Amino acid sequence: MPVVQVEAPTANAVAASKETLEDYTLRFAPRSYRKWSPAVVGVSALGGIAYLADFSIGANIGIANGTGNALLGIGIFAVVVMLTGFPLAYYAARYNIDLDLITRGSGFGYYGSVVTNIVFASFTFIFFALEGSIMAQGLKLGLHVPLPLGYLVSTVMIFPLVIYGMNTLAKLQVWTTPLWLVLMVLPFGFLLVRHPDSVGTFLSYGGQDGKGVSLSGALLAAGVCLSLIAQIAEQIDYLRFMPPRTPDNARRWWGWMLLAGPGWVLFGAIKQVVGLFLAVYLIASLPGAQDIANQPVHQFLEIYRDMMPAWLAMTLAVALVVISQIKINVTNAYSGSLAWTNSFTRVTKTYPGRLVFLGLNLAIALILMEANMFDFLNNILGFYANCGIAWIVTVATDIAVNKYVLKLSPKEPEFRRGMLYDFNPVGLVGFGLSAVLSIMTFFGLFGDTLKPYSPIVAVVVSFLATPATAVLTKGKYYLRRDHDGIELDMFDEHGNPSGETLTCAVTGMEFERPDMIASAVPGPEGEIQYISSLALSTDKTGIHVLPPK
Numbered sequence: 001m002p003v004v005q006v007e008a009p010t011a012n013a014v015a016a017s018k019e020t021l022e023d024y025t026l027r028f029a030p031r032s033y034r035k036w037s038p039a040v041v042g043v044s045a046l047g048g049i050a051y052l053a054d055f056s057i058g059a060n061i062g063i064a065n066g067t068g069n070a071l072l073g074i075g076i077f078a079v080v081v082m083l084t085g086f087p088l089a090y091y092a093a094r095y096n097i098d099l100d101l102i103t104r105g106s107g108f109g110y111y112g113s114v115v116t117n118i119v120f121a122s123f124t125f126i127f128f129a130l131e132g133s134i135m136a137q138g139l140k141l142g143l144h145v146p147l148p149l150g151y152l153v154s155t156v157m158i159f160p161l162v163i164y165g166m167n168t169l170a171k172l173q174v175w176t177t178p179l180w181l182v183l184m185v186l187p188f189g190f191l192l193v194r195h196p197d198s199v200g201t202f203l204s205y206g207g208q209d210g211k212g213v214s215l216s217g218a219l220l221a222a223g224v225c226l227s228l229i230a231q232i233a234e235q236i237d238y239l240r241f242m243p244p245r246t247p248d249n250a251r252r253w254w255g256w257m258l259l260a261g262p263g264w265v266l267f268g269a270i271k272q273v274v275g276l277f278l279a280v281y282l283i284a285s286l287p288g289a290q291d292i293a294n295q296p297v298h299q300f301l302e303i304y305r306d307m308m309p310a311w312l313a314m315t316l317a318v319a320l321v322v323i324s325q326i327k328i329n330v331t332n333a334y335s336g337s338l339a340w341t342n343s344f345t346r347v348t349k350t351y352p353g354r355l356v357f358l359g360l361n362l363a364i365a366l367i368l369m370e371a372n373m374f375d376f377l378n379n380i381l382g383f384y385a386n387c388g389i390a391w392i393v394t395v396a397t398d399i400a401v402n403k404y405v406l407k408l409s410p411k412e413p414e415f416r417r418g419m420l421y422d423f424n425p426v427g428l429v430g431f432g433l434s435a436v437l438s439i440m441t442f443f444g445l446f447g448d449t450l451k452p453y454s455p456i457v458a459v460v461v462s463f464l465a466t467p468a469t470a471v472l473t474k475g476k477y478y479l480r481r482d483h484d485g486i487e488l489d490m491f492d493e494h495g496n497p498s499g500e501t502l503t504c505a506v507t508g509m510e511f512e513r514p515d516m517i518a519s520a521v522p523g524p525e526g527e528i529q530y531i532s533s534l535a536l537s538t539d540k541t542g543i544h545v546l547p548p549k
Helices: 009-015 036-049 053-065 068-094 099-108 114-143 147-156 168-192 198-205 213-239 249-260 265-287 294-307 312-348 354-370 372-402 423-444 452-471 533-535
Strands: 501-503 511-513 516-518 530-531
Touching: 009 294, 009 354, 036 168, 036 213, 036 249, 036 265, 053 068, 053 114, 053 265, 053 294, 068 099, 068 198, 068 213, 068 249, 068 372, 099 114, 099 213, 099 294, 099 372, 099 423, 114 147, 114 213, 114 312, 114 423, 114 530, 147 198, 168 198, 168 265, 168 294, 168 312, 168 511, 198 213, 198 265, 198 516, 213 249, 213 265, 213 372, 265 294, 294 312, 294 372, 312 354, 372 423, 372 452, 423 452, 516 533, 530 533
Parallel strands: none
Antiparallel strands: 501 511, 516 530
């Protein structure tokens, strides 16, 4: 390796390089850090879907539209998420990058993906607030803690758990999953055995309007469920730590990638159905239960009371709520802090540290909780779904269609500054048109008849506009350069990102080959110097950025 002239490292570059604490916030996860097995990564990722919001969502859409429409809506939701989630999860696990880095090279450009990062950050604090509200309800019911104080407790307790990133989160998710599964499955199984007639009541439930099954009712239900489409980004924040895929572990690698990636929706759909099932049981068997049937803590408490002494029922119900809230909200807080930090650093070239934005994300979530957002859940999620769908479908379409069918988008993902154009119209047009038209549809600007179809508008517009824009622009806005100036192979013999290291000329630290790019500044003898994408992201002068080629 040539002698490298080390510049005086900038404070931002050094701060951004403290990877053990910051958990690889701004770049791909290097091989040297990815020591977990596919199973540990998969279980950790699935631990993040322990949220109870699915029970509320299932109950709300069923109470509003009836069981038939709810089941159809949940089915539509599951199919869309499976189809869009697969290419994203595969790219994350195969190339060890998060969804923001995938988005950059899949139609949005280096700065263009900032807008989708904000969409994702919004997802994390909305669902943090939702889960925190559910936990506060449990604390009030079981320990008589006032709701405002419960909101504060459910927020503050998450901060220390998220500081050390994947190391801590993996242990937390693996250790708590067995207990969580038992507490969640037990009441549902009890009802099926003890009250088999509840199945018939559930299937015949017509909801508040009692109009029966209809396409509009199913799509209204699907729209609320599809607000969860951005959950794949949180799954990816774990999947990027998958080990290299080799002939020895290929079967396990594929299995856990599929299960913890697009497969998360199978668990989510089941929880939504169970949430509605429990809500219908409460409405049918308890007078006045209509007002509490959509609250998971009451759903489980009432079933537990039918199984065991009241004091134990209360204890288990509160325990389930607390465990679930912790499991999902450490993921919400972690992913949100990554999204905010990445966007801020890219735009300002300043790295304040992930913990700053961890605090910001928690503060926004707390404000939403104190504003009692739980009462407006369907409206908030229905609106948000349009933005989330537009983003996820646009990126998935670019990978599946533009890369593999049209071959206009480079197949191997690119995320490094200098290699990408700042903005790419392919993703921005696909996302922008989809989001604007579906939101206009959602608010009835095209008439009340089309209003329930806003999720379909979001999917169809993204799917059509993304490849159409790629064809019109002939794919010329994807890559600013076709070579990064380094002759060392990017991938190993199995197609995994290489583990070979090079020294960064700015920080003096070793970084793995996929994270490096040649510097535009030569060494003292005219030799090529290397710079990491991490240091390049904080380079305010731009002197290291290679010219277009």
